Amino acid sequence: xxxxxxxxxxxSTGLILAFLLLPILALFLRIPPEDxxxxxxxxxxxxxxxxxxxxxxxxxxxxxxxxxxxxxxVATRRFRGRSLVLTLIELPLVLPxxxxxxxxxxxxxxAGLLGDTLDAAGISIPFTQTAVVMAIIFVSSPxxxxxxxxxxxxxxxxxxxxxxxxxxxxxxxxxxxxxxxAAGGLSAASALxxxxxxxxxxxxxxxxxxxxxxxQTLPLAIYAQLDIDFDIALALGAFLVVVSVAVLLTVKxxxxxxxxxxxxxxxSGRSD
Amino acid sequence: xxxxLALVFVLLFAAGCGxxxxxxxxxxQATVFAAASLTEVFPEIDPDATYNFAGSDDLAxxxxxxxxxxxxxxxxxxxxxxxxxxxxxxxxxxxATNKLVLIVPKDNTANIQxxxxxxxxxxKLVIGAEGVPxxxxxxxxxxxxRASDVLDQVVSEEDDVKGVVGKVSLGEADAGFVYVTDVxxxxxxxxxxxxxxxxxxxxxxxxxxVKDAPHHDAAHEFVEQVxxxxxxxxxxxxxxxxP
Numbered sequence: 001x002x003x004x005x006x007x008x009x010x011x012s013t014g015l016i017l018a019f020l021l022l023p024i025l026a027l028f029l030r031i032p033p034e035d036x037x038x039x040x041x042x043x044x045x046x047x048x049x050x051x052x053x054x055x056x057x058x059x060x061x062x063x064x065x066x067x068x069x070x071x072x073x074v075a076t077r078r079f080r081g082r083s084l085v086l087t088l089i090e091l092p093l094v095l096p097x098x099x100x101x102x103x104x105x106x107x108x109x110x111a112g113l114l115g116d117t118l119d120a121a122g123i124s125i126p127f128t129q130t131a132v133v134m135a136i137i138f139v140s141s142p143x144x145x146x147x148x149x150x151x152x153x154x155x156x157x158x159x160x161x162x163x164x165x166x167x168x169x170x171x172x173x174x175x176x177x178x179x180x181x182a183a184g185g186l187s188a189a190s191a192l193x194x195x196x197x198x199x200x201x202x203x204x205x206x207x208x209x210x211x212x213x214x215x216q217t218l219p220l221a222i223y224a225q226l227d228i229d230f231d232i233a234l235a236l237g238a239f240l241v242v243v244s245v246a247v248l249l250t251v252k253x254x255x256x257x258x259x260x261x262x263x264x265x266x267x268s269g270r271s272d
Numbered sequence: 273x274x275x276x277l278a279l280v281f282v283l284l285f286a287a288g289c290g291x292x293x294x295x296x297x298x299x300x301q302a303t304v305f306a307a308a309s310l311t312e313v314f315p316e317i318d319p320d321a322t323y324n325f326a327g328s329d330d331l332a333x334x335x336x337x338x339x340x341x342x343x344x345x346x347x348x349x350x351x352x353x354x355x356x357x358x359x360x361x362x363x364x365x366x367x368a369t370n371k372l373v374l375i376v377p378k379d380n381t382a383n384i385q386x387x388x389x390x391x392x393x394x395x396k397l398v399i400g401a402e403g404v405p406x407x408x409x410x411x412x413x414x415x416x417x418r419a420s421d422v423l424d425q426v427v428s429e430e431d432d433v434k435g436v437v438g439k440v441s442l443g444e445a446d447a448g449f450v451y452v453t454d455v456x457x458x459x460x461x462x463x464x465x466x467x468x469x470x471x472x473x474x475x476x477x478x479x480x481x482v483k484d485a486p487h488h489d490a491a492h493e494f495v496e497q498v499x500x501x502x503x504x505x506x507x508x509x510x511x512x513x514x515p
Contacts, residue, residue, distance in 0.1 A: 105442060105444060109442065109443075109444050110443055110444050111442060111443040111444065126427075126444045127396060127427035127428050127444075205431075208428075209398065209427055209428025209429075209430070209439070210401070210428055210429055210430070210431070211426065211427060211428050211429055212429070214427075215428070223431060224401055224429070224431060226330065226333055227327070227329035227330055227332065227333045227403055227404075228329075228402070228403040
């Protein structure tokens with residue numbers, strides 16, 4: 001007979017697992033798998049897939065390009081206002097997506113803060129793919145930067161110091177020491193941020209609107225198809241579950257993979 | 273595992289009962305699923321009912337999926353009639369009519385005076401999505417006016433009429449087709465352009481009591497209130513036409 005406490009632990013875990021997994025399982029069981037697949041080739045689904053992939057990839061490139069140096073700076077430098085910068089980076093993480101949507105309007109909309117400036121330059125952002133990209137960057141970059149900071153902070157300071165005392169400049173230290181060593185953590189951060197961006201809904205539907213083939217991403221297509229063709233909505237939902245699982249597996253496998261390559265490289269470096 | 277699942281259901285059921293309990297005493301209130309265009313007027317008719325305002329199509333889906341609604345009030349006969357055929361609601365009744373107008377932001381930077389002006393390049397038109405009543409009516413009206421080509425200027429297809437109103441009143445879209453009754457709350461921000469009477473679509477609002485209504489009596493009372501003298505007066509004051 002197990003002790004009551006063990007039973008409580010097991011029952012709690014069982015309950016929460018059942019609750020979390022049942023809806024996801026139901027998504028796949030509601031219609032036959034072959035129907036799921038055929039719905040995915042429908043015009044709406046394909047259009048949404050193309051829009052989502054295009055905007056997510058562009059947004060993600062920007063996030064990696066600007067986010068990596070930002071994360072490195074915050075992780076390795078001590079400066080006044082550092083904790084303020086950290087808080088500002090974290091703010092969009094806790095912001096409701098609908099707030100992100102109206103905030104983007106307030107800043108970049110035609111009647112927004114930069115509206116006249118953008119207008120003078122002949123730029124109009126709302127209802128375009130640029131708007132989708134911006135919404136994705138707004139919600140996913142804090143994710144990447146926050147986890148990226150953790151990855152850089154996790155590095156052994158002795159290694160960085162060694163690089164410096166051996167005569168490598170800050171740039172060389174970043175590219176040859178910090179970046180390769182943090183690669184595992186950064187990849188995990190990148191995968192999670194990408195998944196967050198792919199699922200972006202609230203800010204997009206407000207700031208970019210929803211138009212098939214232009215701004216209608218996968219989550220927006222699910223919403224739009226909910227009442228028109230529930231099967232397509234289900235199929236898109238199931239597809240996003242598969243993508244999410246793939247992202248999670250990547251996150252779980254990447255760090256161990258990079259650790260493995262680093263370990264396997266290390267002895268040859270040291271034996272000399 | 274099966275025991276665990278059973279327990280989840282018991283817990284959910286208990287939660288459901290808890291809800292029913294609080295609503296089940298002497299002053300029990302109806303839960304009304306109503307078209308977004310009724311957002312302003314329904315609480316005037318019955319301030320105590322619990323409301324869920326959304327696109328009529330979403331409401332129909334929610335009821336089909338088992339949402340605990342007592343009353344469905346839709347901006348089109350399409351969904352109530354369909355649910356009636358499926359045996360999910362009682363026989364629907366027409367309780368109001370509406371018509372479409374074109375709205376533009378007050379500053380009207382795109383200088384739109386009529387539907388014809390929508391053809392101008394760079395005009396950002398926002399309409400309801402296909403399958404949403406306002407979206408279907410908009411397409412009917414444009415067809416009646418032989419102006420379906422203005423659909424090329426659409427930059428966003430919204431899931432309910434409030435999405436259209438919001439984007440135009442924010443000044444982010446240049447124009448949008450909405451019900452005349454949607455204009456009142458944003459009349460300081462938008463200008464209304466009337467559409468020719470002969471081009472209008474037949475916009476009928478239907479109301480029905482849900483078959484498995486948790487608050488059956490309150491549901492019938494609510495419907496009577498809407499169809500009654502006072503309800504009709506308030507609907508018409510809000511700009512709706514008589515049934």
